[in-house]
Structures are given as structure tokens and as C-alpha cells.
Amino acid sequence: MSYFQDELDEAVGKKWRKAIVIIAVIITAYILCSLVFSFWPFSVAKGVTEKVVNANAIIQNYEWFYDQYNAIQAQKANIAILPDDAIEKQGMTMVLNNTIAEYNSKSRQITRNLWKAQDLPYQISIGGDE
Secondary structure, three states, X not given: OOHHHHHHHHHHOHHHHHHHHHXXXXXXXXXXXXXXXXXXXXXXXXXXXXXXXXXXXXXXXXXXXXXXXXXXXXXXXHHHHOOOOOOHHHHHHHHHHHHHXXXXXXXXXXXXXOOOOOOOOOOOOOOOOO
């Protein structure tokens, strides 16, 4: 017998050693089967992975960050050319702040910012420059 078996027999007895080995084999078999056939808990991870790491999600998130960043820059430029006493300026600033807040929120979401290009800022400050 091996050293491990001898020590286990001394600690718990031969009868309990067999029970422990059988339980360990059953647990190992379940884990291997759940990995291969996607039983719980690995089925949950598979579902998340399929939603996050698929071609459509990657492309949509990548394009969304560029679109949103460019929309923010355009809105800033539109506000900059308005006269200070323009009626629309306050409303346009509110829209800009909401757009920036959405960009910052999605930038903090790990499932989205995985696909954000490195040349885009992580966060954009509201009411100022990035």
C-alpha cells in the first residue's frame, strides 16, 4: 500500500478510507461530466460566455464606444458654437451630460469594456474635457 493509504487507514480506518475514496471519485466524475456536458455550475458560465464573447456582442460594443465618443465630441462642438445666452444651451448641456454618463457607465461594465478600443478614454468628465 502507499504511504497515503497507510496514513489514511491510521487516521480514519480502512472502512472510512474506502468511503472517502468513493465520495472523492463521485465528486471528480461529476465535475468532469459537468465540464464536458455543461451541467451546473458550468452551464451558467457557458451561458455568460456565449452572451459576452460572440461576434455580434464584440462588434456592437466596439462600435458603440466609438459612436458614443464621437457623439459626445459633436455635442461639445455644438455647445461651443452657441452664444452664451442661447435658450438651447442648457438643454444641450443636459443631453451631453446624459450621453457622457452613459459612456462612463458602460465603460465601467466589465462585459462591455473588454471590447473598447485603447485609443478611447476610459472615462469622460462631465462638464469638462476628458
